[in-house]
Amino acid sequence: MIKGLYEAHLPVSNLNRSIEFYEGLGLLFDHKVEDKLAFLWIEKDKSWLGLWETNKVEVEYHPSIRHIAFHVTVEDLKNSVVWLKSKGCQPREAFGFDPIEPFVMSLEEHAHAKIHFNDPDGNSLELICKLENPQKIRQRMYLSEWEQLNEM
Template sequence: MIKGLYEAHLPVSDLNKSIEFYEGLGLKFDHKVEDRLAFLWIVKDQSWVGLWKTDKVEVEYHPSIRHIAFEVSLDGLKNSVNWLTNKGYKPRKAFGFEPTEPFVMPNPNEGFGHAKIHFNDPDGNSLEFICKIGNPNNLTEKMYLSEWEKLNGLTK
């Protein structure tokens, strides 16, 4: 019955500034509802983000209420630190990894892991770029993507 995620919502303090930020990530503005809510497509007619203008952005961060992970290609992820930095966005430390390159969190015995990089929007909402990556050697430790690929024989 469920085919995917259609929408997710985040609190923002400045709607126009946030629209500009998310357009900079490549999302496409669709419409505003008054001056308190905006919708931007992640994938046209498939999934979007709703940005709610509120004074509640000061709510302490927790991934269950202020986090979105955007699926990207592996090639896109490999270039993500440069891509974000060139746009004026700052990748951030996550799970003990410095934001010098993406890192991988394994799914032991499942044959894959999740490669990712984290960053924040202007209001401190947690964002990440993520993709699934093979794990033919069933690695169990978190590590930087370049090391993961080397140990799994995935480098070209």
């Protein structure tokens, strides 16, 4: 029945600034609703992001709210630090990893490589991709270390 995630929403303090920010990341603006809500396609006709202008953006961050993870390829992720900086974004520390490159969090059957950054309102954003884990590695490490262990 469920085929995927169609939409997610974030609070923003300035709708036009946020539209510009997310368009800069490659999302495609679709429409506004009453100048307080905007929808941008993450993947055209498949999934989108709703941005709600509000004065309640200062909600304390918790991973269960104000967080979106965007799926990318591993090749794109390898270039993500440079790409993010070219977009005016600063990668940030997450799970104890300095934002010098993406890092890997693994489970027995698979792993995820990722890097974290924030939007202008402090909403937590992430670029992430799934990796196979043929060696069943169960530790966290930088992506370059993962590649050396797995000879990618």
